[in-house]
Amino acid sequence: MPVTVIVRTDEAGASTSPSLTFDGPRVVIGRGAGCDVRLPDASVSHRHATLQVTSGAVTLSDEGSSNGTFVGKKRLSARAPTTIKSGELVRVGRVWLELRIEERPATRDLSMATKDIALALVARAMRSLGEEHVPYVRVDAGPDEGAELALAEEGRVYVIGRGDACDLALGDADASREHVQLVRRGGAILVRDRGSKNGADLEGVPLSDARDVTWKAGQSLLLANTVLVLFDPTLSALKSIEEADDEPLADADVPAPPVSVADAFGERSASKAPPAPLPIAPPSERPRPSASPPARRRPRGVQPGEAGLLVVALIILVLSLGGLFWLLRT
Structure with a gap:
């Protein structure tokens, strides 16, 4: 059962956030260089939490971290596996993660991919501080x-x-x-x-x-x-962060949870209303058939004035034919 870990680095959505997809039985999350998901933040412990994938279920365990592991607002007890649902938001230290449990191809070369994500996160932090980060x-x-x-x-x-x-x-x-x-x-x-x-x-x-x-x-x-x-200033900074001691996280420094991909998708689906149906009058407003069908119109007969006109027309036609016959004989 593939599990995708999205490192939520923005509040608008996960479209620009880095992610890793695993198809193995265990995923270790932490700040250490040996973790499957490397999070270069001092509030994250070196080995912070572990995802376990079994047939039909994914569980998350805190590994005795300094600042705890949270599913939403609920803090997990140390080393007590908790079942995770697809789309849930998890916080380790000050870093929010979104977990997706769905069929998708595993990330290629995971060790290199997770290192690249860690370096990108450090470079982003260095840019925000105005520090040189380019090798x-x-x-x-x-x-x-x-x-x-x-x-x-x-x-x-x-x-x-x-x-x-x-x-x-x-x-x-x-x-x-x-x-x-x-x-x-x-x-x-x-x-x-x-x-x-x-x-x-x-x-x-x-x-x-x-x-x-x-x-x-x-x-x-x-x-x-x-x-x-x-x-490589970014690599040097990453090594320094990975070797540092855990940083205690005050409640005031906890970032607000982002919107999950599932919630954002639900909002987009709701906002995209289906096409309006063709206007149909309600039953009470529809025209009802009358009690009896309308009477048929009878064929109209020849009126008296019209008969006189027909007689005159016939006389003129006969005279014309007679004149034509006389001309032909002469």
Whole structure:
């Protein structure tokens, strides 16, 4: 029985909220890196709650968390499984979740997907605080020491080399014009050699021009006489949040529950009224048949005045035919 966990990050609805669909027997929710649903908020315990899926039922248990697990406004007792219905709202710490129990395909590569969601939540919080959250490459050693390249656009190919058209143009004479390329995909940075003359090494391992390699934050990339280091402020913040102690949550800091998908759908269905029926008079206003059928109209006979006109017309017709006959004989 697939279970979808929607991380409610908005009050308007769940259409823009991240979600994960599981088809296994257990889903661990918490702040720790090993959880199936990673929620980077200090009010969420490292291992906060667990969903158990059995034949025909889904239960939720609090794992002895600091700030409790709530189904709606009801706080669950620690380690006491409670049956969950599809569409119910669950709060762990200050984070609201919506649980959907319905047939849908499981999320691909769940470990990567839950990490990407955690990073996206941290990046959103950092943006709201005005903090830098975009991963970037810094020249750690070489002629261009201190130069940086921000990898702001996901999916874009960034090129590093000696050419002026490169995204990070190096003054290293031994670097190729287009030495390496970088692509940001989700929470991963992929690097590849572009057929350079002197090659490039990532932590001592030569890069290939035939495949991408994941470049992790903090690792060094050597090309010619230049050393590049990748920095990811969002990943660093995520690690700090995951390693922090639980933060006590005051009642005043508890966010209001959002509208569930089921409720929102119900409202939309109610607001979309069916087409109005054709206007039909009620029974009391409909015309009733009379007691007797209307009399038929009898054929109208020839009136006296009309008979005289017919006689005159016949006389004129006979005279005309006689005159025509006389003309033809002469």
